[in-house]
Amino acid sequence: MIALGCDHGGYPLMQEVIHYLQQQNIPYENFGTYSEESCDYPVYAKKVAHAVAEGKCEKGILICGTGIGISITANKIKGIRAALCGDCFSAKATREHNDANILAMGARVTGVGLALEIVKVFLETPFSNEPRHVTRIAQIEE
Ligand code: RB5
Numbered sequence: 001m002i003a004l005g006c007d008h009g010g011y012p013l014m015q016e017v018i019h020y021l022q023q024q025n026i027p028y029e030n031f032g033t034y035s036e037e038s039c040d041y042p043v044y045a046k047k048v049a050h051a052v053a054e055g056k057c058e059k060g061i062l063i064c065g066t067g068i069g070i071s072i073t074a075n076k077i078k079g080i081r082a083a084l085c086g087d088c089f090s091a092k093a094t095r096e097h098n099d100a101n102i103l104a105m106g107a108r109v110t111g112v113g114l115a116l117e118i119v120k121v122f123l124e125t126p127f128s129n130e131p132r133h134v135t136r137i138a139q140i141e142e
Contacts (some may be wrong), residue, residue, distance in 0.1 A: 005047055005070070008037050008038050010041075017119055021106065041070045046074075078141070087118070
C-alpha cells in the first residue's frame with residue numbers, strides 16, 4: 001500500500017500519479033489534500049509519514065510545490081527517510097543506498113513525464129541490503 005499526500009501546489013501532479021498507480025494496479029491510500037484550495041503541507045506530510053512509520057503503508061509519495069517543505073516535515077518523523085527527487089538516478093540510488101521510504105517531488109519543478117518515471121523507478125527499485133548501507137541507515141537513527 002502506497003500512502004499519498006500533497007498540498008495545493010502538489011495537487012495537479014498528484015492526480016497524474018494517482019492515474020499512473022491505477023493503471024498499474026498499485027494499491028494506494030490518499031491522505032489528501034483533495035483540491036487546489038490553499039492548505040498547509042505539514043498536515044499532509046505528517047499523515048503520510050505516520051502511516052509509513054507505523055507500518056500501515058510500505059512507502060509514501062509526497063508532493064508540494066517544491067517538494068522541500070513536505071520532505072523536511074516528513075523527515076522529522078522517526079523512521080522516515082524521505083528523499084526529494086527530481087531525476088531517476090537519485091530515485092534509484094536513494095532506494096538502493098538509503099532505503100528511502102518516502103518519495104518527495106516538487107510539482108512546480110518537475111514535469112509530469114519525468115515525475116512518473118521517477119515514481120516508477122522509486123517503487124520498483126529494491127534496497128541493496130549491502131552491509132555498509134545497512135550500517136549507515138542505522139546510524140541515521142542514533
Ligand atoms: C505552497 O505555495 C508552497 O510553499 C509549497 O507547496 C511548498 O513548495 C513548500 O515547500
